[in-house]
Amino acid sequence: MIWSFVFGVIAWLVLIPLGSTVFPLDMGGQINTSVSFYDIQSSLFNPENVLSKTSLGNEIKTITWLDSSQGSWAARVAFLNTYRRENKTKAIYQNEFQLHAATVQFSGDHWFVKGGKFFQKWGNGLLFNPSDVINSKKNPLMISQTLDREGKEQIDFSLIPNDVIALDLVLLAPETNAIDAPPLIPRLGLSSSWLSGHLFGVIEKNETPEWGGDLSCPLEIAPVIVYTEFRYKTAGKIPHYENGTSGVTYSREAAACYLLGFNWVIRDNMNLVVEYQRNPENLSHKEYMTLLHDFASNFSQPFSYTPALFGASKQYVASAFILNEVFQNMEFTFASIWNSSDGSMLIFPAMTYSPVQNWIVTSRWISGLGNNQSEFGNLVEKNSFQLSLDTYF
Numbered sequence: 001m002i003w004s005f006v007f008g009v010i011a012w013l014v015l016i017p018l019g020s021t022v023f024p025l026d027m028g029g030q031i032n033t034s035v036s037f038y039d040i041q042s043s044l045f046n047p048e049n050v051l052s053k054t055s056l057g058n059e060i061k062t063i064t065w066l067d068s069s070q071g072s073w074a075a076r077v078a079f080l081n082t083y084r085r086e087n088k089t090k091a092i093y094q095n096e097f098q099l100h101a102a103t104v105q106f107s108g109d110h111w112f113v114k115g116g117k118f119f120q121k122w123g124n125g126l127l128f129n130p131s132d133v134i135n136s137k138k139n140p141l142m143i144s145q146t147l148d149r150e151g152k153e154q155i156d157f158s159l160i161p162n163d164v165i166a167l168d169l170v171l172l173a174p175e176t177n178a179i180d181a182p183p184l185i186p187r188l189g190l191s192s193s194w195l196s197g198h199l200f201g202v203i204e205k206n207e208t209p210e211w212g213g214d215l216s217c218p219l220e221i222a223p224v225i226v227y228t229e230f231r232y233k234t235a236g237k238i239p240h241y242e243n244g245t246s247g248v249t250y251s252r253e254a255a256a257c258y259l260l261g262f263n264w265v266i267r268d269n270m271n272l273v274v275e276y277q278r279n280p281e282n283l284s285h286k287e288y289m290t291l292l293h294d295f296a297s298n299f300s301q302p303f304s305y306t307p308a309l310f311g312a313s314k315q316y317v318a319s320a321f322i323l324n325e326v327f328q329n330m331e332f333t334f335a336s337i338w339n340s341s342d343g344s345m346l347i348f349p350a351m352t353y354s355p356v357q358n359w360i361v362t363s364r365w366i367s368g369l370g371n372n373q374s375e376f377g378n379l380v381e382k383n384s385f386q387l388s389l390d391t392y393f
Contacts (some may be wrong), residue, residue, distance in 0.1 A: 021058075030065040034388035038381040059084045065100070075236060077099040078150075101151045111159050118151040122198075123214050124227045127318040127337065128277045130257045131212045132171065133185065133202055140310060140318060140337060141366065157387040164191055194218070208235040223265040230258040238280060241287040255280045257296055269324040278315045285341035288312040289373060312375040313341040329354040344370025344377050357393040 036059040061084040067076050080096040089358035103116035123129040125141040134152055153173035160166045166189035174183070187200035197215035204210075219226060236255025243246050261275035282289070310316060320335040334349045350364040364386045370377025 028067040029393050030060075030067075031391045031393075032063045032065075032388060034061050034386055036061075036384060036386045039383035040381060065158070072106060073104045074101070075099070075103075094296050098150060110161055111157075113155070115155040116151075118155045120156070123229045124216050125229050125259050125261060125275055125277075126263070126320060127335065128316070129229065130231050130259050130277060130279065131198075131214050132201075133200070133210065133212065133231065134170065140193075141346075142285045152166055154294040159255075165189070166191075208232075208233065225263045225265075227261050227263070228259060230256065232256045236281055236360050239283050239287070241283060241291050243290065248291075253280075257281065271320075271322040273318075273320045273322070275318045277318070280314060282311045282314055285313055285339075288375065289342075292378060310337070313339045315340050339370075339375050342370065342374035344368065344374030346376045346379075357363070360392075362386075362388045362390070364388075 002212065021123075038058065040231055043052065062081045063293065064079045065076060066078075068074065076099075078098040078100050080094070081099065082092075082094040082096075084092045084094075093290060099117060101116070101118045103114055103118045105114040107113070119135060121132075122134055123131040125131075155171045156183065157169040158166065161170075168187040168189070170185040170187065172183040172185065183204040184204055185200055185202050187198055189198045190196065195215065195217050196292060197213060199213040200211070202210035202212075210233050212229070214227065214229045216225060216227040218224070233255045235252040237250045238253045238255060239248050239250055257277075257279045259275055259277045264272045317338045317340055318336070319338075320333060323332045326332050330353045332349070332351050334347070336345055336347045338345045346366065346368050348364060348366045350362065352362045354360045366381075366384045366386075368376035368379040368382050372378060
């Protein structure tokens with residue numbers, strides 16, 4: 001458990017200063033240590049609560065990030081170390097090294113080129129981002145998930161002739177290891193005092209084009225920002241599920257996924273965010289419940305398909321109440337996601353506190369509310385609590 005931390009300290013105290021004498025670097029880093037506890041209860045995914053007999057539901061994770069930059073290049077690496085209690089007699093230790101980001105950038109007065117592996121935020125949604133076609137799908141439970149997300153291999157050509165127009169051309173590395181033409185994504189950005197947004201297209205070999213974008217408009221009559229995101233596919237993959245024998249099938253149909261939201265600035269330190277997302281590439285409630293019951297009746301057998309969280313309804317409503325500086329250096333967030341098809345809800349309040357500079361303590365509770373005929377009422381981990389400590393240097 002301690003090796004990730006030890007390696008980070010050694011790199012910081014010995015290797016980095018030694019390397020900096022040869023190559024002058026700007027260095028920094030972060031160490032995150034979190035402890036998670038899970039309340040495992042009976043559900044259709046967990047008949048008769050059989051999982052609670054083998055799992056104690058706790059986990060300890062340490063992540064050490066190291067950042068370095070020099071001139072036109074920058075890098076961010078992560079060392080992950082996880083301890084997870086599988087049952088009363090067995091524990092699992094996992095160690096992993098990840099290259100989160102490594103970039104080279106060249107720029108002029110009205111242009112820049114950035115290549116390598118990096119994360120860039122697309123879309124203006126807080127909890128959902130349907131227009132983000134570059135990055136791995138965002139977890140809505142991680143509201144502030146930005147730097148912690150691993151980047152994608154890409155090259156971004158940007159032309160910025162003035163303060164109103166920006167043009168990007170992104171080449172993404174193919175998802176497979178096959179040598180093939182990379183997906184090409186042209187993106188046009190427009191910005192003014194009353195409206196800003198982006199329009200993009202995804203051009204990929206052997207695939208029909210995909211279009212999308214985002215718009216944001218601040219209202220003058222109230223301190224409210226109204227925004228939207230959308231993505232349109234002429235041949236989207238619409239899932240269908242009837243029973244366990246046929247499995248999940250897909251039909252190629254036009255699919256328009258969109259998000260509508262607003263951010264109300266109630267006070268300088270108080271925000272209310274509400275978002276509605278519709279995604280036709282999710283299962284319907286009826287199909288999802290059929291899948292759940294088939295899963296429960298064949299619990300001892302391998303199951304071919306289990307929908308991801310937030311994939312059990314065509315539409316969701318999310319909200320977040322954010323209160324900064326409740327007390328000095330303390331922030332509180334109360335967020336929820338409502339499955340409007342079955343009435344179940346996921347709530348996840350969180351609190352962060354910085355007792356001293358460069359130290360942040362975060363506590364987070366996640367709880368699923370609903371009956372046994374709903375998505376969030378059938379979570380295996382019905383309740384969970386996480387306490388984490390972040391140290392920056």
